[in-house]
Amino acid sequence: MNLIVDAGNSFIKLAVFNKNEIIKSQTLNYKIAINQIKETLQDYPIEYSIIASTKQEQPQLLQLLEKKSKLHVLSHKSQFPFKNNYKTPSTLGLDRLALVTAAVNEFPQKNSLIIDAGTCVTYDFIDRTKVYHGGAISPGLHMRFKAMHTFTDKLPLLTIKELNKNLIGNTTETSMQVGALIGLVNEIDGFINDYLSDYEDLTVILTGGDHQILSTRLKNSIFATSNFLVKGLNFILEYNKNT
Incomplete structure (x- = not known):
């Protein structure tokens, strides 16, 4: 089985694949990611893993994956089918x-x-x-909400959960x-x-x-x-x- 780790700006996305089939998928907060990945490595017979990170290197996470699997760290030197x-x-x-x-x-x-x-x-x-x-x-x-709030004096900071379904805002x-x-x-x-x-x-x-x-x-x-x-x-x- 393959373990996929996508370390994004805010969260880590975790997925377990059996060939081309997704067996498990999670979105994790960075604070709990290490423990959750340890549990996944214990629960599934992971042989290979890959990590793609848009943040700074995660040494503890890399050490864990290298110890428990054959790790591929995605980089621009990786091979791509195009x-x-x-x-x-x-x-x-x-x-x-x-x-x-x-x-x-x-x-x-x-x-x-x-x-x-x-x-x-x-x-x-x-x-x-x-x-x-x-x-x-x-x-x-x-980012659009944050920009309107940051670069004006009075506009509030909104969240995506507050989206209005109407075309005209009142x-x-x-x-x-x-x-x-x-x-x-x-x-x-x-x-x-x-x-x-x-x-x-x-x-x-x-x-x-x-x-x-x-x-x-x-x-x-x-x-x-x-x-x-x-x-x-x-x-x-x-x-x-x-x-």
Whole structure:
């Protein structure tokens, strides 16, 4: 079995795979992550593991995984099943590489646009010949709320849980909610429409922590999924086992 560890900005996502099937999936706070991962290593016959981290190195976590499994630390030197045309590959986020890998695996020979709606919203495009071209990065919902609060004197700090479903806000709070949410929805639909003008057979994948909030409001047809990144990491692990 494979253990997948995605150490993000705020949380650690943990997944156990038996070949291509997810057996267990958790989102963990950093404070309890080590103990939870220890329990997982005890409960499942983990042979291989992979970690992708957007934060600083986690020495205690790395030592644990190295001791209990054959560990692959994802880096830009890892092997990937596509050609990378990004001009600064060493600056490309490891999470974006994993998402592109998942698209290659799940939608082979397709032009794919992967949209990851998290702290930031990332857009990544790979064509049907497995050439990755790049994409875009913009502020996510929480970042938009935080920016309005931080750079003004009177606007409150809102949370995503307070989202207003109406198009017109009739208070300062609901106006902020509508501006952030509908602004992001229109941005995403706009990106999709621009790509569709060049690639009619485009497959669009929406994932990330806010994908459920956004998916029901988008006008374009998409595949919405919550485990796309860990699937990509599992495929990378399999791809690198013999290299």
